[in-house]
Amino acid sequence: MGGPKPLSGMQKQVLSLYRGFLRAARSKSPEDRRQIESIVSAEFRRHSKLVDRKNFLYIEYLLRRGHKQLDQLKSPDTLKLSSLSLRNLKRP
């Protein structure tokens, strides 16, 4: 992996989105929170291995999609991630 490199702008955006999800999860019940955290963490890790880090267009698309899902999650009506369109999270 080499030594620590400064984060690129896009990496920062991804980390900021991840932070946003974890913050939003805090406002849910402890059980839902744990579930949300494990799904979100698994999704980010899966994509981090799957997606070529030079595929900027696709990463930008994922960022936009992630922000939409985060907005949904932030709504107090959304209790669990399963009520989001999780199927879209899976790759075609």
Next chain:
Amino acid sequence: MAVRAAILRHIRVPVMPSLRKSQTWSLLNSLRSMSSHGDDHLNKEEVIDRVLSVVKSFPKVDPSKVTPEVHFQKDLGLDSLDKVEIVMALEEEFKLEIPDKEADKIDSCNLAIEYIYNHPMAG
């Protein structure tokens, strides 16, 4: 502690008799943050202890490797997503919200300790 006792003594008597408990508490907290290094500011040993115990309790971390000098990526093999999780756990432990710009810079126990120790609201 002496400071807090002195403040309490002043507040309790007729000054604001109608204060509810919660209001008194928030008033005390705001007074506390004004005294930059008063008696009840977190001392460094406590910050170090609590930061280290948060890092040690992280599932991917071998607790025996954790020292105040340890670097999250180089020494503990954590990636950037792990780092986000650790910094968020520290936020909760010290009741802080660390802005993205600062959070991105915290990549070692040492930096975390310095940031929290110098934060006026850390509790």
